[in-house]
Amino acid sequence: MIAHNLVYHRPETIGEALGAFAGAEAEGLKPYYLAGGTEITTFSRRGLITPGALIDLKTIPECRVLTRREGSAVFGAGLTLNEVGECPFFPLLSEAAGIVDHTVRNRLTLGGNIAGMLPYRETVLPFLLTDTAARLAGPGGEREVPLADIFSRRLKLKPGEFLVQLRVPEAEAGLPWFRRRRVKQSRLDYPLLTICALAARDGIRLALSGVFDSPVRSPEVEAVLNDRSLEPARRAETAAAAFGLRARDDQRGSAQYREMLLLRGLEETIRELGGEG
Amino acid sequence: MRRTGFRGRIISIVNEPSVIGKSYTRKDGAEKVHGRIRYTDDLQLAGTLHAALLTSPHAHAEIVSIDTSPAASAPGVRGVATGDDFPYLLGIYLGDKPPLARGRVRQFGEPVAAVIADTPEQAEAALSLIRVEYRPLPAVLSVREALAPGAPLIHEEMDKYARIPAILPEPGSNVANRTRILKGDPEGAMAAAAVTVEQEFSFPPGDHVAMEPRAARAEIRPNGTVVIRSSTQAPFVVRALMSRFFDLPPGKIEIVAPPVGGGFGGKAGIQLEGLAYLLSRKVGGRPVRLVNSREQDIVSSPGHIGMEAKVKIGADRDGRLTAMDLLYLFDSGSSADYAVNVSRAGAIACTGPYRVDNVRAESLCVYTNHPFATAYRGFGHEVIFAIERALDRLADQLEIDPVELRIINAIRPGDTSPTRSRMDPNTGDLPGCLGQAAEMIGWEKGSREEIGPGRVRGRGISSFWKAPAMPPNADAGVILTFNEDGSINLNSGILEIGNGTYTGLAQIVAERFRDDPDRVHVNFEVRTVHSPHDWATAASRSLFMAGRAALAAADDAIARIKKIAAAPLRCPEEDLDVAGGRVFLRDDPERGLDLAEVVLGYQYPDGQSIGGQVIGRGSYISRGLTGLDPETGEGHPALEWTLGAEAVEVEVDLNDGTFEVIRAVCAMDVGRVINPRLARGNVVGAMEMALGFSTTEGFVFDDRGRPLNYLLRDFKIPRYGEHPRYGVEFLNTPQKDGPYGARGLGEQGILGIPGALANAVSRAIGRPIDSLPITPEKIWQAIRGGGQ
């Protein structure tokens, strides 16, 4: 139960959403953008957040776009993870969207997963591997920026800004891919390790979640992964070290176990995508 | 519509296949699949106030002060209560639990204060205004710690607690109950054994995670009657305990018990009812609604018990078990609740279903600062996990096939149980079950099979047994009344807790009437004021005991029907038979009456009437049960034992320990299957529940005893789509005193799975796995550490 009152807005346009957000702020109600609401409701129940106004993004047409145009695949932030998962435009993304189960995925949204508060953000991984452009809307108007420029551990939005769409070059969306996911036990659980990788002309690109505190893609790691002067096993080892981060140690798994999973995941990525015999 | 062909075919009725053994659709099915069954909290009552509970953030702490005044003056608040308002100690067997913590909290999540307000939101909002100052105390984090010399005492006043005689607490320690078994000469036999194995086993406490969180609504009527609507498996236990704790005449307590959205033992005993009553009293008797949030249901209300065990087994060269020396330490958590009887049940079944002539066992129920424990499907028979793991070791040492070892030692009629009670001729065919389970799992392919690089399959087997753990005077009753069309209404004190028992009871009555079970209407809502007394819907004894009562009630009604019909049919009662909705002359079936003409009294054509309505009455009380000798455990506590075997096949990735349960099978001797589909549903559901607690569940604690995973985000239970292939077969050694030869099967499917799974994984990886839950990381650690 959410014990406090709040105002619910259901805007039809980007402008209305921004207006509602600004209006709520002016009234001193702490506004939150609402997508599937799974974090908003569960975090509110536990008193971790106390939204005073919710602005639902799911009815804004731009947030619901799923299309291919001008050489790009475009994904609206309000798509459910089932809608993303069932779409063939970006096979690695469809795979990455396959978290939890069908029923829950009917609620989870792409935008909520990437912009949300939980640290896993597994659907951001495929985007981090491509030249993705993020379309944002905020008090200053709309802008499109490279995702890489605004994603570092989490999505860095300006106050009042929200994610409208993500645009991926089709050429990259079609690259050969590899994904490996490991969990404590139930596959409906958060990951101990999720690796998403693409085989581009210039080599393997790899991003991961679950092992460290936030999703990462690292140029240093990729340089090692693609260094053919090293034996594959050695490459994996050196690449794992090149993250320079400490593995999480929590109720789901020890740091030691995560490190082992990481090493094996890197070996497997090299085997699958590295063009090694 | 299903055609049953019962009506109007009197002549051939005797040859009709019986309704016993057929998969009639469960009577609660439509209500449930449409989502329209009404559980406790689905009925709103105007004028009801809402309660919310503030709970402890510490596992063990002194309550220094509580300031409730800002909450008391918050909007909509009608009352605020703390432990000092309610100087009572509650508990089904051992009165150790204040309704709200008094002076000290003994676990994370323990209710400390309550707010009663006009709306749930107001109650919740006011909670945040209550200020509690705690002084943390050292927390007892395991049963071993609790038993160590100098351990903090969790209940210092244990000597003052009220208790039933069967429970033997040890004041001055953390032992809430100790049950001893001593049979034969365990020391001598162990010393003489050709082979011995000794090992320790454990699993953490957890939760049932029933879909319906516990709920209670209490009010005190102007005439003094206390009415409580509650999600309970045991309304009569609640009534009796409420009467005892609060000094109320039992007739002035009315417990209303709608169908339960999953019991699993968690709603046996007394739950929220006592506190709900006290809160209503606090606000002048107005109805007060107290409903657990999911998190409170997991952590503030009691859950699955944890256990640590040490098992030593001696055997001769041929694999015959000669001695067992057993120590079971059950983790009761902060209160005794049902746990003190769970540990006792573990003692009664301590050896598993094997003939062992020399046994020493100690089964302790130990307080810790963990969330407290209650009944959980299986009820202490989790000791089987420890026994079955140890037996697999023994099989390896003796180089005997694990199935063979179990068959050699399987308990048979004439053998004695650990409490030295003789297994009677009704004892099920355990060797047959073991053979059947082995065949179903593909045992002939071996217990370990390499299927690819780094991938192996493992197979494991386990026997199981269980008898109801209940008071020696546990009873059941059934009342049958009739409708104008001759159809029957069945009333009992059994709760629909998910098992579908009422469908079985309807079939039993229909069988006696040789009529269609659709003509037996059942009443799902139990009310202590008019339902016949029943001990509790627990211990897998409902179909057995209420089934016996139903048979008696049917016979009573049939006798009455014959007596009434004898006059208009002008014949002796003995010449009459009842079938197909008619009463008729056995030797001339055309001469008879429709039951509709008899059951509400027979009326002659001229208007004169005789007989009055037929009411069938039946009752049953368990037969020949006794308590246990405190020194040796000798006694006869078991109404009937259900025996069986289960086997599991897993596939393990040796590189990182990831595994999948491919198949799980069960062969159980249930005596007689009343409804195959329902029976299978119960068994498969139990197997799934076992796989849940064996692989994904169980609390994880921080170093101060606080559970980290009491949110469903973190406490993973099995979901649809995650299960293996299941196989279930039933054997049919009749339980001659059971209804149509049936015995209990509601819990038993849970019992062999933990052992079979651990055996399968251990065989696959070639290293022992002796604790639950079994996770990939645990397997990986075992593989890695195995070289030492």
Ligand SMILES: Cc1cc2nc3c(=O)[nH]c(=O)nc-3n(C[C@H](O)[C@H](O)[C@H](O)COP(=O)(O)OP(=O)(O)OC[C@H]3O[C@@H](n4cnc5c(N)ncnc54)[C@H](O)[C@@H]3O)c2cc1C
């Ligand atoms: C049972 C379960 C299992 C899960 N398992 C996983 C898992 O294995 N891996 C994983 O990665 N995640 C997992 N999650 C987390 C889940 O993916 C995210 O929490 C979810 O995607 C949030 O989406 P939502 O639409 O419900 O977000 P909401 O609750 O609506 O919003 C979440 C947050 O994001 C903000 N927000 C939403 N949309 C936008 C937008 N377009 N622009 C800016 N801000 C926005 C909101 O303001 C809010 O702060 C799981 C969740 C559940 C319930």
